[in-house]
Amino acid sequence: MLDLANKRLVFGLTGGIACYKVAELLRRAKDHGATVDVVMTSAAEQFITPVTMQALSGRPVFTNLWDARPSDNMAHIQLSRNADAILIAPASTDFIAKLAHGFADDLLSTLCVAKGHCPLLIAPAMNREMWAHPATQRNVERLRQDGVIVLGPDSGDQACGETGDGRMLEPQQLLSELIAFFSRNLLRASGS
Numbered sequence: 196m197l198d199l200a201n202k203r204l205v206f207g208l209t210g211g212i213a214c215y216k217v218a219e220l221l222r223r224a225k226d227h228g229a230t231v232d233v234v235m236t237s238a239a240e241q242f243i244t245p246v247t248m249q250a251l252s253g254r255p256v257f258t259n260l261w262d263a264r265p266s267d268n269m270a271h272i273q274l275s276r277n278a279d280a281i282l283i284a285p286a287s288t289d290f291i292a293k294l295a296h297g298f299a300d301d302l303l304s305t306l307c308v309a310k311g312h313c314p315l316l317i318a319p320a321m322n323r324e325m326w327a328h329p330a331t332q333r334n335v336e337r338l339r340q341d342g343v344i345v346l347g348p349d350s351g352d353q354a355c356g357e358t359g360d361g362r363m364l365e366p367q368q369l370l371s372e373l374i375a376f377f378s379r380n381l382l383r384a385s386g387s
């Protein structure tokens with residue numbers, strides 16, 4: 196069943212090892228009928244290439260605020276206007292801090308500030324100490340208060356060799372969360 200049929204998503208990738216998992220998530224989201232535009236921070240490009248994400252999405256990937264490809268030069272506005280939801284995965288410590296404070300100094304952060312009513316979901320992924328840091332916890336709480344949906348993180352083995360909270364949810368879990376998010380919205384819209 197195409198649970199994400201007609202859904203237009205923006206996947207925002209930030210700088211963490213878990214970027215590799217989003218390649219799989221993208222493939223599965225497409226299998227479920229979604230159209231996905233990918234936006235990457237320059238740190239994310241250290242972990243996975245735009246070429247991979249373009250090949251998997253079948254659409255141009257955006258990495259640069261000053262990209263001249265959109266006719267009005269404003270990818271940061273156009274991408275969210277056409278989207279049913281934005282998912283930041285992995286969401287780095289740094290990007291969560293930027294989101295919580297409304298920074299807009301690259302394409303992905305500017306897009307998130309300019310998104311209007313487009314729903315924003317984030318999947319944090321970081322070392323357990325970064326997750327436990329009081330600033331990160333404050334920032335995540337602030338984002339929840341702003342209506343951002345926080346998916347995970349999970350607990351377990353981490354890429355750095357430590358064990359604890361901060362692992363990004365697996366692609367299948369993120370896919371299920373996305374599908375559940377749209378089903379809840381549908382129920383709400385139908386008044387059930």
Ligand SMILES: Cc1cc2nc3c(=O)[nH]c(=O)nc-3n(C[C@H](O)[C@H](O)[C@H](O)COP(=O)(O)O)c2cc1C
Nearest residue numbers: 209210211212236238239287288289290320321322
């Ligand atoms: C090998 C390596 C792995 C990293 N993994 C993570 C990570 O999983 N989570 C995280 O929050 N930061 C991680 N970082 C640090 C971020 O990449 C760094 O804070 C960067 O500035 C994030 O930029 P962005 O938020 O613009 O994508 C890692 C850095 C390196 C060098």
